[in-house]
Amino acid sequence: MSREERILNNARKVVAMTDNTDQIDGSDFFGEGMYYQALTMGRDLHAMSLHYVMFIPTLQGQTDDEQLDEWLTKAISRAVVGTYAQTELGHGTNLSKLETTATYDSATEEFVLNSPTITAAKWWPGGLGKSSNYAVVVAQLYTKGECKGPHPFIVQLRDDETHMPLKGIRLGDIGPKLGINGNDNGFLLFDxxxxxxxxxxxxYAKVKPDGTYVAPAHSKLGYGTMVFVRSIMIKDQSTQLAAAATIATRYASVRRQGEISPGKGEVQIIDYQTQQFRVFPQMARAFAFMAAATEIRDLYMTVTEQLTHGNTELLAELHVLSSGLKSIVSWDTAQGIEQCRLACGGHGYSQASGFPEIYGYAVGGCTYEGENLVMLLQVARFLMRAAEGVRKGSAKLADIGAYIGKTGPKTSRLTTHYHYTDADLVADLEHAARKQVFRAYDRLKKAQEHLSPEDAWNSVSVELAKASRWHVRVYLVKNFLNKVALAPQDLKFVLTDVARLYAYDIITSSIGAFLEDGYMSSNQMNEVKEGIYECLAKIRPNAVALVDSWDYDDKELKSVLGRRDGNVYPALLEWAQNSQLNRSDVLPSHTKYLGPMMKDARSKL
Amino acid sequence: MSREERILNNARKVVAMTDNTDQIDGSDFFGEGMYYQALTMGRDLHAMSLHYVMFIPTLQGQTDDEQLDEWLTKAISRAVVGTYAQTELGHGTNLSKLETTATYDSATEEFVLNSPTITAAKWWPGGLGKSSNYAVVVAQLYTKGECKGPHPFIVQLRDDETHMPLKGIRLGDIGPKLGINGNDNGFLLFDxxxxxxxxxxxxYAKVKPDGTYVAPAHSKLGYGTMVFVRSIMIKDQSTQLAAAATIATRYASVRRQGEISPGKGEVQIIDYQTQQFRVFPQMARAFAFMAAATEIRDLYMTVTEQLTHGNTELLAELHVLSSGLKSIVSWDTAQGIEQCRLACGGHGYSQASGFPEIYGYAVGGCTYEGENLVMLLQVARFLMRAAEGVRKGSAKLADIGAYIGKTGPKTSRLTTHYHYTDADLVADLEHAARKQVFRAYDRLKKAQEHLSPEDAWNSVSVELAKASRWHVRVYLVKNFLNKVALAPQDLKFVLTDVARLYAYDIITSSIGAFLEDGYMSSNQMNEVKEGIYECLAKIRPNAVALVDSWDYDDKELKSVLGRRDGNVYPALLEWAQNSQLNRSDVLPSHTKYLGPMMKDARSKL
Structure with a gap:
């Protein structure tokens, strides 16, 4: 389909889908809601994606009661379609430098929205280009000659009846992208x-009719929506990685290539150790990320509940955790999808595999909702405060950062991987994380001796990001192991191999962090490697059942290679025959260009 | 453009391009030839890509004199358009299991081509679906009731005049892909x-009229075409990575975000250490790969010359080297392009950046012309033979594998990175490579004690692939350092930082390989890390000049972000306004679906 056709088809589907939302359990957005959407819309998003994920949550979080009554009613009844316009052409993650202004005019009791430059154009919001008629617009609030920083405004963009842009508003689609081309990401300029x-x-913040500004009580109360979206993202990303792992695992059981034992016929490629080493760690990651998604959803619910009582205790911790997870999960997901795709050889490159769409959709998550590296450096601020506290003996560390203040063993307690307890494994990972946190901290302190705080921070930022990665990975492993420990005995047996593979893979991907200063010996590291090979072999007979446990419907997976019935080759041929190019035997490219070229050459031979 | 439009437009361009090939220096295919094609065709390939890269070289390499006269004349004059059909739906890298048969019938002195199953369908050849009327088809040769293995046949597929498929031939396009959608990769079945x-x-091989089979003199003489194509690939891949590094470096100099020093305004993002750490190593890789591409082209020329005298001395070495390089270069290129893309934030996700096209085109190289992991395991066979030779005292190692037989220092000679000589650096890398080669070898020998040779090989294949990666990376570093050493003094000064960054990045990405058994101390490793930060800072002022040295024309780069004039933002807005969706203000998706939905809801409020 062309983009126009996709946009049209997606609009048809989203209206039909939202006509029927009362059929599903609306209270379970993370579960049924996301599943229903995945089944209906696939991986193309739609005109109302931002309406549900950003517009409505922002209204719920940022309006006063009277505004809520008016706007939430309109939004939920679908009398308006809204989006969330924050990012600008020249400004992404650094919110404080947004250029769009909203200047209060007390004479008329109005704000004047303006885009002073081209770089002030709102850029990227999903559904902004063509579909939405309203938006929450984030702009620098000026009143009484003073800038009060970025604030959210609800703005009508298009006429209710004609859908034409209102006076002074210039907007449109921003063009084709790596993925999600059925959505009309847009630009927007105000005159x-x-x-x-x-x-x-x-x-939270208010402006009185006379222009007096009333500041919010707590500066971070606005974080709620971001945390909500990042929580959804972690679930969504893990679902994409699981889809990729499902396709690769199933296809590796169907595809045969090469003989391991001569004369015994070609083997299923899933029997190759290298294939297992490519695919199974991705499956393990998907499980680990799903376990984290559940946890962070629960934490989000708790914090939301607490906030209604004005309790902001957990908000900072949740904010740090969700930022870090978003970054690690989206990166590992993108990498993992590509690994799964490449593990399917040439057929992985075909759209028939589903991988190009899955990758194009998922990899956007590395950038949107906070660029990954910026997120990691935010986590690092928290870690550096924690390290400072530990060094000064004044640390008050919540659960997730407690290891920073602990004294672990001097050397790893690992003997053989058969006797490697969860506690010892976690102690080893915490050692590596703690070591990196303090390495970054010490380098930062040293740099601060001769540089400004900002230059010092910049000069060690690679080390800071590395500390954040360790911090999040320790959380992911601990959380996964905890979840597995709670599983029924027969499941625990299988899932332990998966969780161990996840953890061992992290260790052997950073061997240096463990060998350093003799914390682990080469022999101990070899034990971890043996542990990986053992896990791969043990997962092999359970691999298809493990991915089947995610219960993907063929309709949701949308992959010829990942078909549940394994009937891949006839289906590939059928899929190919439906290619738009096969509607006729001879194309205009031959009739107009290649045919005359050959005829001319033949006549001269 | 739709696929039909792209196919048509590409056919127009390729005919015009090849009308004018006499304008360029045809003897310099690696240089002018590839540049001319890049300028004309971009990254979409075209109907005659395989004609020039596979069909003609195969004719040149595999025909006898009489056949050469007939077919090369037709191919070069463009009286026919040919492709190369080897891979099948169910069979890729394992050539010996191809299912297409060519059975000799001495009664009529004909071969009968047949596809006995669906999995025997030829699958993937570029230009096969719609454009080509001839192909070299690889099929299992049967004569006198015996299978002689896969052999190449020249086959007419479509009628010269009508271009309709000939009787018994079923073929078509295989559908859309991750990239290169302007090419009609095809399927083909024979009845x-x-x-x-x-x-x-x-x-080389012959079948006499009576069906007698004459075997070729040397079983590997057919490797020539593969080596040729892989040599071109290394050049091509390095060019794609260089394009990505150019875009990311230029954009990082234009984009401003965040303040390092408060009140001094937002800084160019290229001043962030994390940004340098993302982008500069990709630039360094591109230089390293280009240096290797030049080397392998020269080696290919030498071998081709030697082969005409029946000298096959270097053929095996070239085959191993080109297989290994193809694998490492294509993987690092794909990874590097994505790093560059992600380093450009949201705008990297837009097609305006050029990255989606560059990635989609380049990443195919991980799979085609020999799947990367299979290639690495081929290199490992060579390494295991070399290790065996060293252990038995009978090694005859050519230049590239000489380190396997050497005894290096017991510990690294590194003191500070300022005094780290090329020789010491290479010795350290060779140590890591040698160590991994023998680790894999010892594990293999041990596994062979209780497993069949094939199962033993499979059980250590992850370690084998790792040994191959080290082997190739040592070559890449040595070759790069050698090339830099030959550069003029003023260039050497700048390029040394780039080459060092490339080498240090390899070391710090595998810290464990150097810390193991105390070969390096933590302090020495910290020196290497300091070396990286030093290189990043020193490259910073030269970065734009370094990528400008590749001299990309805007027309070739095709990236709004990578424009030479740096005028990115107005160009992005202009590009967006040309989106096909912006041809009208109100789309049918509103008129048909979203508009009525909102109107209905408003009426009920």
Whole structure:
């Protein structure tokens, strides 16, 4: 389909889908809601993606009661379609430098929205280009000559009846992308557009009719929506990686290539150790990330509940955790999908495999909702404060950072991988994480001796990001092991291999962190490697059952290679025959160009 | 453009391009030839890609004199358009299991081509679906009731005049892919198609009229074409990575985000250490790969010259080297392109950046012309023979594998990175490579004690592949350092930082290999890390000049972000406004679906 056709088809589907949302359990957005959407829409998003994921949650989080009544009613009944316009052409993650202004005019009790430059154009919001008629727009609030920083405003963009852009508003689609081309990500420029005072979402900050600014009670209360979206992302990303691992595992059981024992026929490629080593760690990651997604969803629920009582205790911790997880999970997911795709050889390159779409969709997650590296450096700020606290003896560390203040063993307690307890494994990972946190901290302190705080931070930022990665990975392993420990005995047996593979893979991908200063010996490291090979061999007979446990419907997976019935080759041929190019035997490219070229040459031979 | 439009447009361009090939220096295919094609065709390939890269070289390499006269004349004059059909739906890298048969019938002096199953369908050849009317088809040769293995045949597929498929031939396009959608990769099935005896390309193997089979003198003489294609690939891949590094480096100099020093305004993101750490190593890799591409081209020329005198001395070495390089270069290129893309934040996800196309095109190289992991295991066979020779005292190692037989220092000679000589650096890398080669060898020998040779090989294949990676990387570093040593003094000064960054990055990505058994101390490893940070800082002021030295024309680069004039933002807005979706303000998706949905809801409020 062309982009126009996809946009049209997606609009048809999303209206039908939302016509029927009362059929599903709306309270379970993370579960049924996401599944229903995946089944209906695939991996192309749609005109109302941002409406549900950003517009409505922002209204819920940022409006006062009167605004909530008006706007939430309209949004939920689908009388308006909204999006969330924050990022600008020249400004992404650094919110404080957004250029769009909303200047209060007390004479008319209006704000004037303006885009002073090209780089101030709002850029990227999903559904902004063509579908939405409203948006929450984030702009620098000016009142009484002072800038109060970025604030959210609700703004009508298009006429209710004609759907034409309102006066002073210039907007459109931003063009084709790596993926999600059925969504109309858009741009938006304001030329002195007047909106009422009450367009400012006033739950926390307010502007009175005379222009007096009332600051919010807690500066981080606005984090709620971001945390919500990142929580959903972790679930969504793990689902994409699981889809990729399902396709690769199933196809590796169907595909035969090469003989291991001469004369015994070609073997299933899943029997090759190298194939197992490519695919099974991706499956293990998907399980680990799903375990984290459940945890962070619960934490989000708890924090939301606490916030309604004004309790912000856990908010900072959740914010740090969700930022770090978003970064690690999205990166490992993208890498993992590509590994699965490459493990399927040439057929992985075909759209028939489903991989190009899965990758194009998932890899966006490395960038949107906070660029990964920026996220890691935010986590690093938390880690450096924790390290400082430990060094000064004043640390108050919540659960997830407690290891930073602990004294672990001097050397790894690993003897053989058969006797490697969860506790010893976690102690080893915590050692590596703690070591990197303090390496970064010490380098930072040293750099601060001769550089400004900002230059010092920049000069050690590679080490800081590395510390954040360790921090998150320790969390992921601990959480996965905890979840497996709670599983029924027969499941625990199988899942332990998966969790161990996940952990061992992290260790052997950073051998240096463990050999350093003799914390582990080469022999101990060899034990971990043996552990991997053992896990691969033990997972092999359970591999198909493990991915089947995710219960993907063929309709949801959308992959000829990953078909549940394994009938791959006839299906590939059928799929190919439906190629748009096969509608006729001879194409205009032959009739117009290649045919005359050959005829001319033949006549001269 | 739709696929039909792209196919048509590419056919127009390739005919025009080849009308004018006499304007360029045809003897310099690696240089001018590839550049001319890149300028004309971009990264979409075209109907005649395989004609020039596989069909003609195969004719040159595999025909006897009479066949050469007939077919090369037709191919070069463009009286026919040919492709190379080897891979099948169910069979890729394992050539010996191809299912297509060519059975000799001495009664009519013909071969009968047949595809006995669906998995025997030829699958993937570029230009096979719609454009080509001839192909070199690889099929199992049967004569006098015996199978003689896969052999190449020249086969007419479509009628000269009508371009319709000939009787018994079923073929078509295989559908859309991750990239290169302007090429009609195809499928092909034979139903007992008769071709003359002389369709067998008879330079090496022959079948006499009575069906007697004459075997070739040297079993590996057919490798020439593969080596040629892999040599081109290494050049091509390095060019793609260089394009990505150019875009990312230029954009990082234009983009400003965040303040390092408060109040001094936002800084160019290229000043962030993390940004340098993402992008500069990719630039360094591109230089390293280009240096290797030049070397392997020269080696290919030498071998081709030697082969005409029946000298096959260097052929095996070239085959191993080109297989290994193909694997490492294509993987690091794909990874590097994605790193560059992600380093450009959200705009990297837009097609305007050029990255999606560059990635989609380049990453195919991980799979085609020999799947990367299979290639690495081929290199490992050579390494295990070399290790065996060293252990038995009978090694005859050519230059590239000489380190396997050497005894290096017991510990690294590194003191500070300022005094780290090329020789010491290479010795350290050779140590790591040698260690991994013998680790794999010892594990293999041990496994062979209780397993069949094939199962033993499989059980250590992850370690074998790792040994091959080290082997190739040592070659890449040594070759790069050698080339830099030959550069003029003022260039050497700058390129040394780049080469060192390349080498240090390899070391710090595998810290464990050097810390193991105390070969390096933690302090020495910290010196290497300091070396990286030093290189990044020293490359920073030269970065734009370094990528400019590749002299990409905007027309060739095809990236709004990578524009030579740096005028990125207005160009992005202009590019977006040309989106096909912006041809009208209100789309049918609104008129048909979203509009009525909102109207209905409004009426009920």
């Amino acid at each position: 002195k557009v007047r909106i009422p005072r009450r367009a400012l979402l006033m739950r | 007992k198609v008769r071709i003359p005896r002389r369709a067998l390309l008879m330079r």
